[in-house]
Amino acid sequence: MxxxxxxxxxxxxxxxxxxxxxxxxxxxxxxxxxxxxxxxxxxxxxxxxxxxxxxxxxxxxxxxxxxxxxxxxxxxxxxxxxxxxxxxxxxxxxxxxxxxxxxxxxxxxxxxxxxxxxxLFALTHTYSGYPMVRHARELVANGTLGELRIVQVEYAQDWLAEPVEADGANKQAGWRTDPAQAGPAGCLGDIGTHAYHLATFVTGVAPAALSAELHTFVPGRRLDDHVQVMLRYANGARGMLWASQVASGAENALRLRVYGTRGSLAFDQESPDVLWVTPLGGVAQRLTRGRVNSAVAQHATRVPAGHPEGYLEAFAQLYLDAALQIEALDAGLPLPPESRLLTTVDDGVAGHRFMETVLKSSASDGKWWPVE
Amino acid sequence: MxxxxxxxxxxxxxxxxxxxxxxxxxxxxxxxxxxxxxxxxxxxxxxxxxxxxxxxxxxxxxxxxxxxxxxxxxxxxxxxxxxxxxxxxxxxxxxxxxxxxxxxxxxxxxxxxxxxxxxLFALTHTYSGYPMVRHARELVANGTLGELRIVQVEYAQDWLAEPVEADGANKQAGWRTDPAQAGPAGCLGDIGTHAYHLATFVTGVAPAALSAELHTFVPGRRLDDHVQVMLRYANGARGMLWASQVASGAENALRLRVYGTRGSLAFDQESPDVLWVTPLGGVAQRLTRGRVNSAVAQHATRVPAGHPEGYLEAFAQLYLDAALQIEALDAGLPLPPESRLLTTVDDGVAGHRFMETVLKSSASDGKWWPVE
Amino acid sequence: MxxxxxxxxxxxxxxxxxxxxxxxxxxxxxxxxxxxxxxxxxxxxxxxxxxxxxxxxxxxxxxxxxxxxxxxxxxxxxxxxxxxxxxxxxxxxxxxxxxxxxxxxxxxxxxxxxxxxxxLFALTHTYSGYPMVRHARELVANGTLGELRIVQVEYAQDWLAEPVEADGANKQAGWRTDPAQAGPAGCLGDIGTHAYHLATFVTGVAPAALSAELHTFVPGRRLDDHVQVMLRYANGARGMLWASQVASGAENALRLRVYGTRGSLAFDQESPDVLWVTPLGGVAQRLTRGRVNSAVAQHATRVPAGHPEGYLEAFAQLYLDAALQIEALDAGLPLPPESRLLTTVDDGVAGHRFMETVLKSSASDGKWWPVE
Amino acid sequence: MxxxxxxxxxxxxxxxxxxxxxxxxxxxxxxxxxxxxxxxxxxxxxxxxxxxxxxxxxxxxxxxxxxxxxxxxxxxxxxxxxxxxxxxxxxxxxxxxxxxxxxxxxxxxxxxxxxxxxxLFALTHTYSGYPMVRHARELVANGTLGELRIVQVEYAQDWLAEPVEADGANKQAGWRTDPAQAGPAGCLGDIGTHAYHLATFVTGVAPAALSAELHTFVPGRRLDDHVQVMLRYANGARGMLWASQVASGAENALRLRVYGTRGSLAFDQESPDVLWVTPLGGVAQRLTRGRVNSAVAQHATRVPAGHPEGYLEAFAQLYLDAALQIEALDAGLPLPPESRLLTTVDDGVAGHRFMETVLKSSASDGKWWPVE
CATH class of the missing domain: 3.40.50.720 (NAD(P)-binding Rossmann-like Domain)
Known part of the structure; x- marks a missing residue:
């Protein structure tokens, strides 16, 4: 380490x-x-x-x-x-x-x-380690939702709502709001990329263009602490992304909703064992880890339904998948199929592509900009 | 009638x-x-x-x-x-x-x-008749949330996800998607204005500028069925508004979240007796109709806490307030203070100002446009 | 009146x-x-x-x-x-x-x-007027849950947690805790009967025997303010009923859960547009008023899904059904089938049978006693 | 091991x-x-x-x-x-x-x-390892709820709703329904004891007497699969305990509610980072792990609020506390105060006392029986 x-x-x-x-x-x-x-x-x-x-x-x-x-x-x-x-x-x-x-x-x-x-170059986009996130991806991929229409993703926290970096005592806040250590993206890099990755991971598709607005609420802060983005997809789908670290009262509120022509899904990171799926015109189903039978969800599951798994288990899943891949790489074998949802350096590159496009759009007063 | x-x-x-x-x-x-x-x-x-x-x-x-x-x-x-x-x-x-x-x-x-x-010219923005919406407005006005920072408002339905207007059988869908009867705004006029009104009613302030994207998902439809907007307020606050009538699985999902420097609130029209309030860094309080003691909420309440009121009672509230105002107008008296939250023709004018700005911004590829 | x-x-x-x-x-x-x-x-x-x-x-x-x-x-x-x-x-x-x-x-x-x-002798067991309660009854009747196994019903309030009847100012509390006006059953008669009726209305079956414990928490109160009962059904099903008016924090928390061999349902009066149904080993479905298509639910529905109906509409339903039956009775016609879920004097008799059995069991230190 | x-x-x-x-x-x-x-x-x-x-x-x-x-x-x-x-x-x-x-x-x-x-003799009553359960205990102990009045605890599962032990393939079901391996208590011993322990752990007090009903729903099963109990406490408090392994649709639904003269709390094991606290006549607060500051909760917390911990972390807490106590015992030092919530052999003895009383009461048709 x-x-x-x-x-x-x-x-x-x-x-x-x-x-x-x-x-x-x-x-x-x-x-x-x-x-x-x-x-x-x-x-x-x-x-x-x-x-x-x-x-x-x-x-x-x-x-x-x-x-x-x-x-x-x-x-x-x-x-x-x-x-x-x-x-x-x-x-x-x-x-x-x-x-x-x-x-x-x-x-x-x-x-x-x-x-x-x-x-191996694994990138720890933790939230893709959740079984129900992986199951969500599967539902999109197998057509359960129909054709993609709308993506709503958000990530709200409140721990930077005040200038906690000012006195140097909060190490976390210090480097995350310092361009020299964090890079040009504050909230955008810290949690906006998680929101973006979650949406692309589940939908299987990156937006084609975006219009963005970065904002810094806390006086004296050197990086953005608030991000809002509108998205357009190649197939005509639309989306919105919101990330904020000044959203008073929010803990770690990463939420994704995906709507297709036939149904929708909703995931809330703070209740990660649950995935809501609702057909067009129908009623919601509350899918739970341990009661869905996709191979991808089962591969990422340790204990039965009703025995909550959480953030540390999602993180563990990345390590488990990394271990499987390292073994294969070291042995000169193909990567095991069940490990293939591990996020990699390519996801990181995609994240930077997103960040750079957001920075460009925001700097040009929200002009729509192709992602790439 | x-x-x-x-x-x-x-x-x-x-x-x-x-x-x-x-x-x-x-x-x-x-x-x-x-x-x-x-x-x-x-x-x-x-x-x-x-x-x-x-x-x-x-x-x-x-x-x-x-x-x-x-x-x-x-x-x-x-x-x-x-x-x-x-x-x-x-x-x-x-x-x-x-x-x-x-x-x-x-x-x-x-x-x-x-x-x-x-x-009297009352405009039936139903959702402002809910006691907890009125209480929310009071909390913003009395400074409970601190200075306004973020507005997130959305209104999702799914009843127009398919071309239900095509065969003429659905009268509702027919006129609401017909420019000659509905005007130039489809989803925007039908529910986007409700979302906009709810946000301005509760925050007490209209956005200063916006960047918008209208979209029509259903082939052959003549008006928008999907609206996404980014908002800027005069004090620097930011916001997002989403309205869609093609959001598969959504029933009548009008939701508002308002974040200030000291706390936030959240309201979901489908659970209208509840208002969530969370202080910065704190834990959520689940306020309920009948257990909050503001005069505005009590004026709009018929039955005790735990006895659900709903959409029809919110609507009734507008009629009650209208009755109080008609009595006063006819008697040449000042409007009773408790009736003053009734939405009026001026709210309708503000709604049109919003709609025209959205139409202009969307037509100019999302250019930021002042509201007014 | x-x-x-x-x-x-x-x-x-x-x-x-x-x-x-x-x-x-x-x-x-x-x-x-x-x-x-x-x-x-x-x-x-x-x-x-x-x-x-x-x-x-x-x-x-x-x-x-x-x-x-x-x-x-x-x-x-x-x-x-x-x-x-x-x-x-x-x-x-x-x-x-x-x-x-x-x-x-x-x-x-x-x-x-x-x-x-x-x-006509209609008895206003309000909660049987909810569309989702009527739908629940239908699901039990049509075998969706399989054979009945477990009933869990409860009704908790907190408005009598203190001796509010003592000073005579609270008219409601006064007569409801006065044996001369309320009868021998306090909480039992006031809300225990609602819980009992809800359970029998939905399951379609009354318990065969019960073991009960009445208790009075508030010093000086002359009637029970807390009820707990265990139930046995003729087919071997088991159940529990709890009613309390001293449950600090509870508003009007009437909740029913019914489990059968194939699935279960859950209803919470404070969210009356929702009915949860979960199959054995499966995941929960969140049925909503307006999205379920049973005739009994539709007959009791005024506005579409997502437009909340509440307590007053449930109550209105009893009046509507009463009107239909009065028309028929006055015309010498059979009662309209859609009105037949109206609660009547016979439900009241069944409630008294329950109350008397509870009083007897509680007086005999919880001895199991046949209901009738 | x-x-x-x-x-x-x-x-x-x-x-x-x-x-x-x-x-x-x-x-x-x-x-x-x-x-x-x-x-x-x-x-x-x-x-x-x-x-x-x-x-x-x-x-x-x-x-x-x-x-x-x-x-x-x-x-x-x-x-x-x-x-x-x-x-x-x-x-x-x-x-x-x-x-x-x-x-x-x-x-x-x-x-x-x-x-x-x-x-050391640590007994793994897992659920007492949850930070919010420990915080709940603290709230009762420090008088936040006032004097204890009502305990409602339940533990529902559905994995034994059918005779899954019959064919020998399900090892878990096999020994848990076999008196020779499981003892005289089936559901009672397997999960009823968890419910009982949770209630006594949080309230800090064991019931003085109980009236119980064991039942076996699944034909051919040799032990109970359903437990219902009424409780009396020395101070006059009352309670109910329900445990069932045939509750169709239930996953691992261990829930506790405790009501005192001044307020109540509610905990649901399937959302273990949350504890609801509601004052008499007031509105609910949704306390969360990471946002409550009791020493007992912080000692059992690994990651910040909004980063879900779950069953494995609760279990880990018992091992951590055990490690702290083993170190102290081996060094001849007093047990560290922060480790003192670890459940021990004495909790196991109390559990047996409960089980034996339930067995006696159930065998005597629900006669009230002192616990000890």
């Missing part, structure tokens, strides 16, 4: 997630660039080999017989690309937090490198 | 609504322009004096000592203005379905006329 | 309910035994002929050519039987609030009298 | 749960009494030291320097006591599935033994 020292939120999440299905062991880490903090963090996390320099870690681990198979990158965004590059070049598989990089170009370079090296 | 003959949905609704609080009696009507249908409809509705020509009705009723005090106009949109004009000119108060007219200019003329004649 | 003067809750409800479907006009009433209050109440309610003595009213109305067709009895319980008797003997149809009488014997006498006189 | 071989549900759950917070490593197991199955199961689970005889395992592990610190017992019920006894006598801490034993006497013997040996 690179990053994820004391005070990190996502580092601990990755560590738990990887343990749940018992396919990984955490043995080495560069958890902080500050040596003392790195070592204290590693000790606390039970990580035996602690580095304070990720370049050194890549070198050293590649050289060991018992070196790591894969690295998880949970640093602020600006380090994703250099760290990932170092490990890919050292022949080590990469599991990386989103957004992928600092720009589309940087992301594309990573994608090329991963392909050249034949290594 | 003018309009509302057999096959009408809204005519029967008005008739029930007016009876609930027992302030009106239905005694005269021109329920159809077809004499036979008019008389059959009147007989069925227990309306004693049946006309087939509303001009004749206005004249005759104005001439009678026991002529009607007020007329309810429930025709297709294109007749709202001529009918309302005739009755206003005959000195009769008007209660009119929305949208007000066929254009902003026509609506403004009606507003002028109503003012000149000193007559 | 007899009873229902100023300060009454249910009187106003009856008056609205009867107007909704426009089959009745309120023309005469003995709204209070206090002449001044009777006349003031009648004036306020727009009732032309005001009496202060219901015996006199029965006599006078029976004697008039334009006398009332039916009387609504909304007095405290102890007057139900004498008032109903007087009007039945005067040849006037009766619509009476529940519980029917002060005892099973008194109720049975009323049932006999109604039959002898050939007059 | 003893038990939990292939085909077991709860074995895998324990293994995941223990890994989540990384305080345990699975190194030894007697996963089946069949050697081949034991070894295959151990290999699959990555457990290095595989035994087929738990007596041998207890001896061998106690003798090793690197022997296990604690054993998890996930066998059918009849083995809980002998296995636990063997490991306690070998000086090894015990984490045991519920119900504790086959009888109250056997459970009491275990409790004595654990105390004598000074070893």
């Amino acid at each position: 690179v990053g994820g020292g004391q005070g990190s939120f996502i580092g601990a999440v990755h560590r738990i997630a990887a343990r749940i299905d018992d396919r990984f062991e955490w043995v080495a880490g560069a958890l902080s660039s500050d040596p003392a903090r790195a070592h204290a963090s590693a000790a606390e996390a039970g990580i035996a080999r602690s580095y304070s320099d990720w370049r050194e870690m890549a070198r050293a681990e590649a050289a060991r017989d018992d070196g790591i198979d894969a690295v998880s990158i949970v640093t602020p965004n600006h380090l994703h690309a250099p760290v990932a590059t170092a490990f890919l070049e050292a022949g080590i598989h990469v599991i990386c937090d989103k957004p992928l990089a600092m720009s589309l170009a940087e992301g594309e370079a990573l994608a090329r490198l991963a392909r050249e090296r034949g290594k | 003018v309009g509302g003959g057999q096959g009408s949905f809204i005519g029967a609704v008005h008739r029930i609504a007016a009876r609930i609080d027992d302030r009106f009696e239905w005694v005269a009507g021109a329920l159809s322009s077809d004499p036979a249908r008019a008389h059959a409809s009147a007989a069925e509705a227990g309306i004693a004096r049946s006309y087939s020509d509303w001009r004749e009705m206005a004249r005759a009723e104005a001439a009678r000592d026991d002529g009607i005090d007020a007329v309810s106009i429930v025709t297709p949109n294109h007749l709202h203005a001529p009918v309302a004009t005739a009755f206003l000119e005959a000195g009769i108060h008007v209660i009119c379905d929305k949208p007000l007219a066929m254009s902003l200019a026509e609506g403004e003329a009606l507003a002028r006329l109503a003012r000149e004649r000193g007559k | 007899v009873g229902g003067g100023q300060g009454s809750f249910i009187g106003a409800v009856h008056r609205i309910a009867a107007r909704i479907d426009d089959r009745f006009e309120w023309v005469a009433g003995a709204l209070s035994s206090d002449p001044a209050r009777a006349h003031a109440s009648a004036a306020e309610a727009g009732i032309a002929r005001s009496y202060s003595d219901w015996r006199e009213m029965a006599r006078a109305e029976a004697a008039r050519d334009d006398g009332i067709d039916a009387v609504s009895i909304v007095t405290p319980n102890h007057l139900h039987a004498p008032v109903a008797t007087a009007f039945l003997e005067a040849g006037i149809h009766v619509i009476c609030d529940k519980p029917l009488a002060m005892s099973l014997a008194e109720g049975e006498a009323l049932a006999r009298l109604a039959r002898e006189r050939g007059k | 003893v038990g939990g071989g292939q085909g077991s549900f709860i074995g895998a759950v324990h293994r995941i749960a223990a890994r989540i917070d990384d305080r345990f490593e699975w190194v030894a197991g007697a996963l089946s009494s069949d050697p081949a199955r034991a070894h295959a199961s151990a290999a699959e689970a990555g457990i290095a030291r595989s035994y087929s005889d738990w007596r041998e395992m207890a001896r061998a592990e106690a003798a090793r320097d690197d022997g296990i610190d604690a054993v998890s017992i996930v066998t059918p019920n009849h083995l809980h006591a002998p296995v636990a006894t063997a490991f306690l006598e070998a000086g090894i801490h015990v984490i045991c599935d519920k119900p504790l034993a086959m009888s109250l006497a056997e459970g009491e013997a275990l409790a004595r033994l654990a105390r004598e040996r000074g070893k």
